[in-house]
Amino acid sequence: MSSHTFDLTLGSLDIYDYLMHDRRADLKRDSWGIHMVLDESSENNYVRDGILLPSRRDFLGLTGATLVGATLLATGPAHAHPAAKRGGTLRVGVPGGPAASDTLDPHLESVAGLGQAYRQNVYSKLTDMRPDGTFEDQLASSITPNKDATVWRINLRKGVKFHDGTELTADDVIYTFRRILDPANRLKQASGNIDMVDPTGITKTGKYSLTVRLLKPWSDFRAAVGQRYVNIIKRGADGPWTVANSNGTGPFKLQAWTPGAEYRLVAHSAYFEAGKPILAGVRMIAIPDAVARVNALISKQVDAISDLPVTQAPQVRSAGAKVVVNPGGSWTPLVMNTTKAPYTDARVREAMKLLIDREKAVKVALGGFGTVGNDLFARYDELYDASIPQRTYDPVKAKQLLSAAGQLGTTFELATSEAESDFVPLALVFEEGAKKAGVKLSVRKDPADTFWDKTWGVAPFTFSSWGYRGFFTQWQQSFTAYNKEETNWVNDKATKAARLVSQAAATGDLAKRKELAAKAQLLHWEDGGYIIPYFKKKLDAVLPNVKGCEPHVFPALSWYRFKNFSV
């Protein structure tokens, strides 16, 4: 039997909890502190007894870093925090993507990680998401609705300077909204965020104020304008976008850009928030491979990395770096198309929801870094209804429901893929639950690179993947905007629920809004096509000298709010 030692000197670990709980690991104490010895005797290091084990490559990396742990720990205690130092450059390692997909257009999606971090730091929005998922004013000083939430009055912060030294005025906001909403510009992500805005109803009321008329009542407008692509640009700004004409109001200016590979930012000295940014600059580097990213961090070539795989967390901790565990905002639903047989039958849908062991799903697919879901989204929204009973694994009731629906002999097909790392393990957990109940299920594995074009939206029973969004935004994007075909929830109950949500969105009174949203959520919980087994915790890692990276519901690295970081 071979074994592997994890260093636990840096505090409690979720991974430790369940490993110990399942008796797959033992504790060892020596001069370095407490270690956990994990059984590595199995040939198949994929998923064993509900534990996600390191793959062979991860394991090789792990072995390396455990050796290293001592070296880095010797350089000083990880939890000693000197006062935030001004200046310095933060070096960040993120996954990145193809050079040809990278663009500086602030209203377009570009490469994951790198592109989002760029937009978040060079530009500002009217509002921005706080670590808890609520929204704070950023360029706006106030955003207030009329009585039925159809007209919103926006007052802008005064004295905000663009990087070219000009002042932000209402004209810039109007120009930005019109650019985003013009269908000819094809800015689908950005326009999807604010598609409730009537493009002809945006009116300037003063140098720093404007009103926006909506096509429908929408009480969550402050969240809509804080979505990641709604970046405010200078009036008249347009492509082709270059380093020279990337002119935002964010805490950092773009200094150099290698598409898909690197962004260099320098502090914007006239940034509107007092005392921010603390850093003199940021260097954002694409490191596609997770092992290489971890190596770069523990050899101190970068100060912070995002998208740390669960299996690498002990390694990073043992090397003396900090693992930032972000609360579970993201979710991976199993999606049933409610207009395709046999999922047209609500009893079949409910049976499927009862066939997954959610606790086990968290352990197997997320290595314990997650919380159990209850087929409802927007976990951190104030409208989330936690009083709806938690659905649990219930094979008996599932079989009764299938029998009543006349589908007991049916072989169900679940289409999975490696498009997201947790799709396959989650499919296996579901398969196991179905098998135990005696329900026939075949799991089909489709190619990862064509999953979103050929499988998603086509297969009646498959997977999807979402980052955190608030209740109204998520409802709009899941059921009315561009992603509605994943469940196609359009029956009578769906119509009723949609009406309740519209009413809630038009209600100023929070208690009333909660009541309406709760009714809609119950309808969705009973009838909808989402199985939401869990919310994922996302991991980042930073060196001990990095401060200001607090956990955030939206990935990654504290939603890239580098203005709060110091090194």
Place this chain on the structure above:
Amino acid sequence: MTASSFFRRVGETLATLVVASIVVYVLVDLLPGDAASVYLGRDGVADPASLERLRTEFGLNRPVITRYLDWVLGVVKGDLGRSFVSEAPVTDLLAPRINSTLILLGMALAIMLPLSVIAGVGSAIRRGSSIDVAIQIFTLTVASMPSFVLGIGFVVVFAFLWPVLPAVSITLTPSSVVLPLTVMVLGWMPFPTRMIRAGVIDAMRSPYVEMAILKGLPRRRQMVKHVLPNAIVPAIHAFALTAASMPAGVVVVEYLFGFQGVGVMLIDSVRARDTPTVQSLTLLLVAFYLLANAVSDFITTLLTPRLRVR
């Protein structure tokens, strides 16, 4: 080599390149999904009409022959089109990556060539000695190890335990290329080394070397004049094959060290169904392969008198 045989060889290489370009273009084109469906992602499924519009705009609906000819003419003129997303010229995106990879490959070759000649000849003339056995065991061990295992081992030793070199090659600096270069040289050196060793041993057994020994030629002269010119011919092909396979093999090394080169770009482009980039990069790899082979043929002919008269 006569002028006509030289031109025939060049002509053959060009013809192969043309055939290869057709194969590359058609194969990449046959891959499921295209730039438009990837660009729209989920929306493409949601809205087939907008997918069609985008296909037309990207020119993906034109017949494959038209698109191929457009592409080939562009390649000849050095214009590989523009990125669908950022609208930047593809050549601008490719140039720095190709540059980085070529620097890495060039240095690896420059180190590998003399090193494998020295190791091959050294172990051949001391056949059976402890040096020979040591070189054999070392090259066999290294050759049988996947490059990522070797790479991670080096990172652990030289970046963590004895931190003298960077673990990840974020920028192209002298110290950052040491580890990737070492992995590449060690991974590719064994094959030519063993070919040279076998060639030298073969030549040393030949009647003409026996004659040279009997004539009483000094050892050095035997080697330089009679053994090496004959032993080096098969080795040149080994070098050519190794050099030709290097750009493909560099992918793993680039990924492992986070090196921004052609390999990582190729993987990213395949994922993004960025067909113009994939096609251009693949053609570049094919051209490199053909060039390496043509150069090795040329050198072989120069070194082998009996091939010259053909």
